[in-house]
Amino acid sequence: MTEAIKALYCFDFDGTLVSPVHDYQSDPVFFEWLKKTDASPEKVWVINTGRDFPYLLEGLEQAKFPVLPRFVICRERDIYELNEHGEYEPHQDWNEQCEYHINCTIREGAALIKRFKAFLKTNTKAEWLEFPGDPAGVKASSDEEMDEIIEWVDQQMHLVPALDYQRNSIWMRFGDHRYQKGSSLKHVASLLNVSPAQTLVAGDGDNDLSLFDSSVAHHIVAPANANYQVQQAVAKKEGYLAKARFALGTLEGVLATLDNE
Numbered sequence: 001m002t003e004a005i006k007a008l009y010c011f012d013f014d015g016t017l018v019s020p021v022h023d024y025q026s027d028p029v030f031f032e033w034l035k036k037t038d039a040s041p042e043k044v045w046v047i048n049t050g051r052d053f054p055y056l057l058e059g060l061e062q063a064k065f066p067v068l069p070r071f072v073i074c075r076e077r078d079i080y081e082l083n084e085h086g087e088y089e090p091h092q093d094w095n096e097q098c099e100y101h102i103n104c105t106i107r108e109g110a111a112l113i114k115r116f117k118a119f120l121k122t123n124t125k126a127e128w129l130e131f132p133g134d135p136a137g138v139k140a141s142s143d144e145e146m147d148e149i150i151e152w153v154d155q156q157m158h159l160v161p162a163l164d165y166q167r168n169s170i171w172m173r174f175g176d177h178r179y180q181k182g183s184s185l186k187h188v189a190s191l192l193n194v195s196p197a198q199t200l201v202a203g204d205g206d207n208d209l210s211l212f213d214s215s216v217a218h219h220i221v222a223p224a225n226a227n228y229q230v231q232q233a234v235a236k237k238e239g240y241l242a243k244a245r246f247a248l249g250t251l252e253g254v255l256a257t258l259d260n261e
């Protein structure tokens with residue numbers, strides 16, 4: 001019989017727990033809180049990131065995380081759970097369902113994507129990215145260039161209603177509107193039988209916006225380095241915008257909102 005979970009903490013990784021301006025390191029004060037939280041059977045913490053699984057493991061090792069999250073959500077959708085041997089196991093059914101639906105939706109959007117690739121080639125220096133399981137992505141040469149790319153995409157998206165995208169600074173990937181950080185976390189919360197009132201989310205970038213919804217979490221936190229869209233969303237949702245940056249800002253928000261001992 002597992003203990004009832006009283007608090008679920010969901011953190012974005014880059015910019016929220018580790019700092020890209022400090023060699024992707026985190027913070028010892030945050031690590032102390034994390035160790036304490038991890039030791040409590042009533043609390044679960046999750047990393048929810050745009051990184052793929054190997055790249056996230058590399059990041060956790062690089063930043064020397066003292067404990068590992070019970071769940072990781074990679075590419076905003078793939079769910080892995082830590083087993084009793086300290087190894088991650090994929091939630092195969094969910095992950096395969098996501099991949100199947102995403103591939104169907106990308107096929108449905110093939111004509112739009114073809115025009116999009118032509119737009120990229122003619123108007124930008126952006127790179128088209130295509131990997132197994134990640135069939136339609138872009139790396140722009142700058143944030144400003146990605147702003148222009150997103151503007152084009154936003155004007156066209158209505159043509160394929162099932163199609164969606166996730167943006168993270170100079171990166172974006174097309175996907176299916178049913179799978180983003182918010183819906184993936186909801187799936188994890190349903191497995192744990194945790195309500196939005198018991199859930200805290202923290203993020204700093206565009207792909208975190210789907211987490212900032214009352215159907216996902218009632219506690220919303222952003223570190224001071226969060227981008228403009230995130231800061232606006234936090235203000236609108238009456239979340240907590242920290243004064244501190246990166247992991248310390250995230251911790252500041254956690255302590256101010258959902259750290260009931």
Ligand SMILES: [Mg+2]
Pocket residue numbers: 012013014015016203204205
């Ligand atoms: Mg981030």
